């Protein structure tokens with residue numbers, strides 16, 4: 121199988137009037153290539169370098185980007201390959217400017233369509249061009265080629281071949297570039313935009329324009345169906361900077377959520393995960409083909425200049441680095457051309473985005489004919505191809521080796537008998553029923569996931585009185601690592617992301633609300649594990665529950681076990697506590713403090729010694745506060761407290777590993793000696 125990686129182009133926009141600008145983000149060119157250079161926010165003497173094959177600086181022009189990175193892809197479209205160009209970046213970084221541009225400085229979209237018309241004329245073969253245009257606004261899909269007033273939410277569906285398509289999306293045949301300009305201009309007025317502090321015309325939706333190109337070689341009896349998807353993503357937003365009101369906030373949260381899922385998809389693809397969470401948002405579902413599918417991809421990373429945008433820039437660049445590794449398996453969509461025959465009325469089940477559409481009407485001689493909008497939706501029923509004169513074989517661009525040629529069955533069956541037609545209708549009905557069942561299953565799955573997320577939160581509530589501080593410490597920790605980028609941080613924030621958890625698994629944890637007794641918590645945790653074991657057995661798999669929970673759920677489950685363990689150790693049931701701490705460790709294996717606690721209790725059990733439980737969280741907090749007042753009083757306040765790490769909430773046991781790895785190492789070493797680990801550790805603290 122041949123692969124094609126997503127190509128990356130980075131573009132830094134100039135500062136716009138009134139915007140403070142500095143040199144924190146730069147484009148550098150050297151003998152080894154070009155790169156984006158960003159000062160390290162924590163240490164300005166250091167810089168991060170992101171090398172990409174195309175880096176455009178603030179003086180770059182629209183035609184430079186088009187000529188160098190987009191134009192070469194158009195040959196592929198004429199060869200029957202789906203190609204996707206998407207602009208990604210924080211709000212106001214120049215995505216719409218790059219993709220749409222202005223009348224004076226047209227962007228990638230008008231340039232690409234103009235070039236497609238030019239090529240269509242030049243190749244001298246029967247070529248038809250059509251367009252569809254949709255926006256994803258608050259995770260709903262709308263057709264931008266119909267009147268806004270009458271536009272309805274469009275469902276995203278999958279056909280029997282597993283191809284995702286937007287049902288009822290109109291596809292408008294185009295005769296000339298001028299036709300396109302009119303339609304595109306009108307549609308853009310319908311796109312959802314608003315003014316924010318960062319951008320007076322900020323896009324509030326993701327816009328996906330598709331140009332369908334169908335080339336017919338009647339001599340070879342071949343029809344090639346290529347597509348160019350041009351995607352202007354909405355920008356990720358920091359609500360503090362944008363000054364969003366409640367409506368904008370709702371839009372912003374939908375934008376950020378879908379971009380977060382995009383990050384998760386890219387992350388999962390890079391990890392080679394068995395399940396890629398395409399279905400978690402409409403954006404990723406629709407872009408599925410461009411991300412690890414059969415499309416050739418170009419990601420344009422738009423960057424805004426200056427220190428103000430530095431963190432966003434790092435996030436964008438980290439996303440680009442991950443996207444660079446995605447491998448697509450491009451295919452040529454070709455099918456045998458069929459002679460004209462009586463059109464057959466079949467239910468519209470043709471994918472609108474991810475697979476070839478039926479050939480639209482052949483392009484007529486250029487004319488400034490009336491626009492097809494807002495007339496009735498064009499039919500999506502396959503149209504017969506016309507027969508053309510002898511022109512030899514198609515002068516197609518040589519295909520890269522990575523592109524696989526895929527024969528598709530003819531779009532229009534010939535000479536069907538009535539029985540055959542009935543059989544097809546029956547099949548279509550069956551498919552529709554199957555689709556509805558699938559939708560129902562999908563709905564149930566989503567419900568289960570929501571319940572699972574609630575259950576995980578319930579575990580947390582039961583286990584910890586200060587779980588919110590865990591969340592804030594987790595997010596603080598994420599923000600402390602600028603190069604970690606958006607995808608990881610977002611993944612951590614998404615509590616409900618329980619990847620391959622068998623459905624209904626966490627249901628027992630939902631049974632009662634409010635206060636959960638220790639016994640009840642224990643019972644539910646046992647039930648949770650037992651159910652998982654059963655599911656595991658049924659699936660003949662040897663997977664541990666911890667392996668399938670999301671990081672957040674793992675932490676929460678670990679925390680629940682820590683709470684139980686702590687309670688047992690307070691009652692001096694050390695062996696039981698030890699077992700529970702070990703359970704907790706299986707969910708958070710990297711936690712240094714938890715490991716240390718286990719060693720301490722093991723030591724106490726082995727030597728038949730009591731184990732001294734910690735102070736209450738309040739006391740410990742007070743002790744910590746007084747610590748900061750003076751180093752002298754700190755020594756007194758921190759009276760040798762063997763449990764200083766454990767406030768009973770279990771929270772510290774799941775978040776500190778990254779903070780104190782060296783301390784943890786030191787303590788483990790101590791534990792191997794013959795004296796109680798606590799005392800030795802305290803000596804160490806005194807020494808410090």
Ligand SMILES: Nc1ncnc2c1ncn2[C@@H]1O[C@H](COP(=O)(O)OP(=O)(O)OP(=O)(O)O)[C@@H](O)[C@H]1O
Nearest residue numbers: 133134211212213214215216217319322323354355
């Ligand atoms: N290369 C450029 N040269 C000149 N001006 C630019 C350039 N790129 C962007 N701009 C200007 O910056 C502003 C923001 O650009 P644009 O609207 O394209 O951002 P965006 O990333 O699409 O934002 P949003 O996500 O909020 O829609 C606009 O005023 C635009 O004209």
